[in-house]
Amino acid sequence: xxxxxxxxxxxxxxxxxxxxxxxxxxxxxxxxxxxxxxxxxxxxxxxxxxxxxxxxxxxxxxxxxxxxxxxxxxxxxxxxxxxxxxxxxxxxxxxxxxxxxxxxxxxxxxxxxxxxxxxxxxxxxxxxxxxxxxxxxxxxxxxxxxxxxxxxxxxxxxxxxxxxxxxxxxxxxxxxxxxxxxxxxxxxxxxxxxxxxxxxxxxxxxxxxxxxxxxxxxxxxxxxxxxxxxxxxxxxxxxxxxxxxxxxxxxxxxxxxxxxxxxxxxxxxxxxxxxxxxxxxxxxxxxxxxxxxxxxxxxxxxxxxxxxxxxxxxxxxxxxxxxxxxxxxxxxxxxxxxxxxxxxxxxxxxxxxxxxxxxxxxxxxxxxxxxxxxxxxxxxxxxxxxxxxxxxxxxxxxx
Amino acid sequence: xxxxxxxxxxxxxxxxxxxxxxxxxxxxxxxxxxxxxxxxxxxxxxxxxxxxxxxxxxxxxxxxxxxxxxxxxxxxxxxxxxxxxxxxxxxxxxxxxxxxxxxxxxxxxxxxxxxxxxxxxxxxxxxxxxxxxxxxxxxxxxxxxxxxxxxxxxxxxxxxxxxxxxxxxxxxxxxxxxxxxxxxxxxxxxxxxxxxxxxxxxxxxxxxxxxxxxxxxxxxxxxxxxxxxxxxxxxxxxxxxxxxxxxxxxxxxxxxxxxxxxxxxxxxxxxxxxxxxxxxxxxxxxxxxxxxxxxxxxxxxxxxxxxxxxxxxxxxxxxxxxxxxxxxxxxxxx
Numbered sequence: 015x016x017x018x019x020x021x022x023x024x025x026x027x028x029x030x031x032x033x034x035x036x037x038x039x040x041x042x043x044x045x046x047x048x049x050x051x052x053x054x055x056x057x058x059x060x061x062x063x064x065x066x067x068x069x070x071x072x073x074x075x076x077x078x079x080x081x082x083x084x085x086x087x088x089x090x091x092x093x094x095x096x097x098x099x100x101x102x103x104x105x106x107x108x109x110x111x112x113x114x115x116x117x118x119x120x121x122x123x124x125x126x127x128x129x130x131x132x133x134x135x136x137x138x139x140x141x142x143x144x145x146x147x148x149x150x151x152x153x154x155x156x157x158x159x160x161x162x163x164x165x166x167x168x169x170x171x172x173x174x175x176x177x178x179x180x181x182x183x184x185x186x187x188x189x190x191x192x193x194x195x196x197x198x199x200x201x202x203x204x205x206x207x208x209x210x211x212x213x214x215x216x217x218x219x220x221x222x223x224x225x226x227x228x229x230x231x232x233x234x235x236x237x238x239x240x241x242x243x244x245x246x247x248x249x250x251x252x253x254x255x256x257x258x259x260x261x262x263x264x265x266x267x268x269x270x271x272x273x274x275x276x277x278x279x280x281x282x283x284x285x286x287x288x289x290x291x292x293x294x295x296x297x298x299x300x301x302x303x304x305x306x307x308x309x310x311x312x313x314x315x316x317x318x319x320x321x322x323x324x325x326x327x328x329x330x331x332x333x334x335x336x337x338x339x340x341x342x343x344x345x346x347x348x349x350x351x352x353x354x355x356x357x358x359x360x361x362x363x364x365x366x367x368x369x370x371x372x373x374x375x376x377x378x379x380x381x382x383x384x385x386x387x388x389x390x391x392x393x394x395x396x397x398x399x400x401x402x403x404x405x406x407x408x409x410x411x412x413x
Numbered sequence: 414x415x416x417x418x419x420x421x422x423x424x425x426x427x428x429x430x431x432x433x434x435x436x437x438x439x440x441x442x443x444x445x446x447x448x449x450x451x452x453x454x455x456x457x458x459x460x461x462x463x464x465x466x467x468x469x470x471x472x473x474x475x476x477x478x479x480x481x482x483x484x485x486x487x488x489x490x491x492x493x494x495x496x497x498x499x500x501x502x503x504x505x506x507x508x509x510x511x512x513x514x515x516x517x518x519x520x521x522x523x524x525x526x527x528x529x530x531x532x533x534x535x536x537x538x539x540x541x542x543x544x545x546x547x548x549x550x551x552x553x554x555x556x557x558x559x560x561x562x563x564x565x566x567x568x569x570x571x572x573x574x575x576x577x578x579x580x581x582x583x584x585x586x587x588x589x590x591x592x593x594x595x596x597x598x599x600x601x602x603x604x605x606x607x608x609x610x611x612x613x614x615x616x617x618x619x620x621x622x623x624x625x626x627x628x629x630x631x632x633x634x635x636x637x638x639x640x641x642x643x644x645x646x647x648x649x650x651x652x653x654x655x656x657x658x659x660x661x662x663x664x665x666x667x668x669x670x671x672x673x674x675x676x677x678x679x680x681x682x683x684x685x686x687x688x689x690x691x692x693x694x695x696x697x698x699x700x701x702x703x704x705x706x707x708x709x710x711x712x713x714x715x716x717x718x719x720x721x722x723x724x725x726x727x728x729x730x731x732x733x734x735x736x737x738x739x740x741x742x743x744x745x746x747x
Contacts, residue, residue, distance in 0.1 A: 064708055102700055102707075106665075107560060107658040112452065112697070119445035133560045137656035140562040145580065160559050198549060199558035227546065228558060 054097035055090075055351060057082065057338065058117035060128040060138065065105025066254060069282060070130045070330060074153065075100055076321050077331035078127055081338035084316070091342050092351060099123060107137040114142035124351055125341050126150040127334055132160075132199060139166045149357050151341065153333035155277060155300075157204035158380065162411030164357060168380040169333040169340070171300045173208040174408040176277040179385050180298035181212040183400070187296075188273045189246030190218035195236060195260070196251035198225040205251055205277070221245045230256060233263045240264070240272070247273045258286040265291050279390060280328040289392040300383040301329040301369040302396050310368035329369075333381075336367040340374060340381075371404060380407035435590050444582040448654060451582075451589040453693045455650045458589075458596050460673040460685035462643035467671075468680030469604050470636050471616035473530070476537030477670050479544045480512040480641040482662030484648025486561065487511040489657045490554060493564035499572035500565065501579065508649035509642045516641030517634065524630040524637070529619070541664050548659045560658030567653055579653040589650055593686065596643055600682050603639070612636050676718050678725030687726050 059078045062071035082098040090096060099121050103110040110129065117123045126148055129135045135152055139161035143150035151167045158172035184192065194209060196202025202225065210220045221243045224236055230252075237260075240248055252260050261274065279297035303314055303326070313335070318325055341356070343363045348355035361376015369384045385405045388396040420428065435454075439447045459481050466472040491504035519540070528536060548555045555561055567579040569588070577584050603609050614622040615629055623629050648661065660666065669692075677688020695714065699707035722729045 104700070104708075107656040107660045109700075111654075111656050112449065115445055115448055116701075119448070120443060133558055133658045133660065136556075136559045136562060137658060141656050197558075199552070228549070 052094065054095040056097050056099055056117075056121050056123045057341070058114075058121065058123035058126045059098055059100040060103045060110055060113055060117070060126060061100060062105040062130055062134075063102035065103075067105035067130050067134075069254070071102070071105075073282070073325075073327050073331050074128055074130075074334050076317070076325065077327055077335040078338060080317055080320055081335045083320075085338065085342055091345050092349070094351075103129060103134055103138075105131055105134060107133050110134045110138050111141055114138050118142060118146045118148050123148065124345075124353060124356070127337050128153070130154050130330060132156065132201060136161055139163065148353060149341070149360075151334070151337035153337055154330045155201070157201040158407065158409040158411055159204060160200055162378070162409075162413075164379065164413040166379060167337070167340075167360065167374065168378070168407065168409075168411070169337045169383075170330065170381075171277075171383050171385070172380065172407050172409055173205045175300065175383055175385055175405045176298050177205070177208055177212060178405065179400070179402045180275070180277070180387055181209060181218070182216050183387055184247050184249075184273070184275055184296065185213075185216055185218045190216075191221045191245045192218060192247045192249050193222040193240050193243060193245035194220060194249045194251065195224045195226065195240070197228050197230070197253065197256065199228065201253075202251035209249065226252075228256075231259060233260045236260075237264050237267055241267055241270070245272060247275050249275050251277070253278065257283060261287065261295075262291065281326050281396075282328045284390055284394040284396075285326075287394075289394070292390045292394060293392040295390040296387065297390065297396070298385060298387050299329045300385065301332040301367075302386060302388055302398060303327065304396050304398065305369060305386070305401075306398075307368075307370065309366055309370075313368040332368050333383075336365060336369075336372060336381075339365050339367070340372075344374075370401070373404070375407060377413065378407060378409050378411045379413050380409055380411065382406045432594070435593075439583060439586055447582050447586045449697065451586040452651070452654050453690045454589040454593045454686070455647050455654065456670075456673065456693060457686035457689040458593055458650065459644055459647035460670050460677065460689045461596055461600055461682060462640045462647065463670050464674050464677075464679060464682060464685040465600055465603070465640040465643070466637055467674060468682075468684075469609065469616065470612045470633060472633065472637060473534040474537050474667075475534045475671070476539075476541040476544070476667050477644060478662050478664075478666035479537070479541055480516060480644035481648040481651070481666065481670075482544065482548070482659075483512040483515055484508040484645030485652050485655075485657050485661050486548070486555060486648075487645070488567075488649045488652045489561040489564050492567055493561070496565065501567040501569060502572075504567065505646075505649050508652075509645045512645030512648070513638050513642030516638045520634040520637040524633045527630075538664070538667075541662065541667055544662050545659055548662055556657070558659060560656055562657070585650075585653045588653075592646065592650055596646070597682060597686070600643075603636075604682070608632070608635070672715055674725075676715065676725055678727030678729075678731075681725070681727040681731070684725050684727035691726060 059075060061075045062068050078098060082096045085091060086095050099117060101113040101117060103113055114126065117126060126143060129138055129152065139150055143165040144163050147165055149165050149167055151169050154170040155176060156170055156172060158168060192209065192213060194206045196206050206223050213220050222239065250257060250260055257278065273296065275296040277298050279295050280299055281303055284292050317327060340363055343365055344359040345351055345356045347359040347362055360374045360379055364371060364373035373382050375382060382404045385402040386398055387400045388398045391397055438450060463474065463477045466474055488504045488508035491507045492500060495503060523533060523536060549558050568576040569579055569584060570576040579585055611627050611632055615632060619629055673688035673692050674685055676692050678684030696707060696711055699710050718725065724732060
């Protein structure tokens with residue numbers, strides 16, 4: 015029995031050693047990269063391909079793909095081709111850190127792009143971009159206070175860029191009383207405080223403000239309070255599906271004189287509403303697909319040709335497209351792919367974007383963006399009422 | 414004959430080999446790979462702490478992430494507001510004690526209130542939502558929905574004399590390895606002690622255990638508190654390699670850890686690490702190659718495991734070994 019037992023153990027032992035070796039090689043396998051001479055320059059894209067932000071991820075991935083392909087067709091950057099490495103961040107802070115680590119440490123990307131959700135952005139900005147000193151371009155509107163820094167480039171509109179002209183416009187068109195409802199986090203809080211300030215300055219009044227949990231789904235009691243205080247304008251700061259649910263319930267209470275205005279009403283949201291509901295909503299954004307200028311016509315044309323006639327993008331996608339070009343221009347200005355010199359050069363870059371000319375303020379690494387006011391038509395398109403041109407970001411952030 | 418007694422020669426050899434592999438891993442792996450393995454080990458400790466209560470005392474906790482998140486948040490908040498040399502050690506202690514005390518209070522109410530089985534699970538599930546809201550509402554302290562950051566860099570070593578940043582991949586890696594070994598040893602010692610046997614008796618038949626004179630609520634409270642302190646430690650270890658956000662405390666995280674334990678094998682201790690490693694590695698590998706399909710594949714894998722290997726990966730290996738053991742016994746008799 016003794017010998018039998020031993021041989022058994024040896025077999026098991028061998029199996030364990032073998033298993034460990036196989037596991038080791040499997041774990042090592044995907045990470046082995048062959049070193050070649052002139053490798054393409056790598057850029058990392060992090061997109062909400064799964065999870066609650068997945069309505070935006072694929073569209074943003076398309077916009078970055080388009081920019082990279084166009085740049086490669088026209089000769090690349092400093093004579094080198096670009097390679098876009100895109101990752102799913104699962105709309106989660108844990109996944110974005112892991113994927114960001116991978117992009118920076120394993121792939122050696124020169125810059126990071128993407129993300130919509132605030133918490134995911136904060137994670138990426140603080141724990142990857144700042145820690146490893148890699149520039150990160152964030153393409154979405156935000157409150158401009160939590161993720162400032164040398165390596166964080168704000169390519170989305172911040173409250174002053176969205177509201178400076180919009181609030182006086184709404185007061186003139188509809189009246190001085192505005193009611194705001196926002197989800198309970200930084201962006202709605204800062205934006206609504208900013209509206210309060212603007213209203214005081216222009217002689218209007220915030221007749222009510224409310225903050226709700228992020229996953230609020232029953233809006234009836236809030237809407238009752240809104241209707242009771244009879245504002246001229248109802249102004250929600252609600253991201254994701256919450257906005258659709260809120261506004262649909264808002265109209266369930268009947269149509270009246272209360273106008274609806276939002277900074278986040280865009281091409282991705284209007285299809286969720288029936289024609290009679292969306293008609294007449296007002297928005298303030300930095301970009302719309304229907305902007306009529308040669309750069310935008312070429313951009314939208316190329317986008318539809320590449321991703322299909324029904325493909326839709328919004329200001330986040332356009333900002334992501336711009337971001338890749340802004341990075342390219344900064345690298346060319348610096349004359350090198352060195353990250354520090356590229357970041358230094360950001361402040362001297364200006365780009366003819368689909369929304370119009372944009373530039374980066376080197377003191378805050380915030381983009382100066384267009385402010386456009388538009389009215390939604392019944393067919394889901396936008397009538398552009400005003401384009402105020404390039405508006406600088408008014409922020410306390412500094413690099 | 415294989416797993417209930419002391420470790421067999423084979424198991425000891427395997428354990429040494431695994432430990433050697435873990436210690437040597439950073440020598441041949443990149444920082445990214447070491448970072449990944451460190452995270453998987455931290456998740457392993459988290460799963461181990463759930464296995465202690467779920468696998469050994471039969472307490473179903475659908476809100477285990479509360480204690481993981483509380484550990485991480487306690488660490489971050491202490492690092493943010495306490496500017497002392499050696500604040501890191503204070504933060505680590507806080508990161509273990511706060512969740513343990515929370516568990517003590519919560520456990521006292523629930524166990525002495527005779528809340529058990531499914532009802533315990535339902536209550537913990539509801540508490541996950543409450544914890545999530547508490548984090549978001551107290552934005553001034555916790556950073557709200559955006560998460561907590563810009564706290565001082567955690568450092569290990571001797572304060573003022575020789576300090577190393579915990580963000581250093583080597584430091585966070587070896588901290589995770591060391592903690593895994595210590596926690597596993599502690600858990601093993603616990604479940605093999607007389608106390609552990611009493612806990613096992615409660616799991617098998619609570620009423621009978623009470624008749625035999627065991628103070629059931631007290632014993633449950635002790636194991637629950639220890640396990641939640643351990644979950645807090647895993648949260649602490651997660652801070653230097655991850656990001657503190659409400660995600661850590663959420664339903665997803667609580668569900669994930671249940672999956673890791675189920676896949677690895679409930680009530681086996683080492684299965685917690687196997688499950689965390691297998692599931693997370695699979696997720697990483699699949700999401701690298703199939704950006705959108707991976708969730709589906711991981712879900713299918715989980716269903717297959719539950720259907721065909723109810724004992725999890727470790728359970729499968731053990732039954733094989735056990736069967737062979739019986740076969741050998743039969744041979745001997747003949």
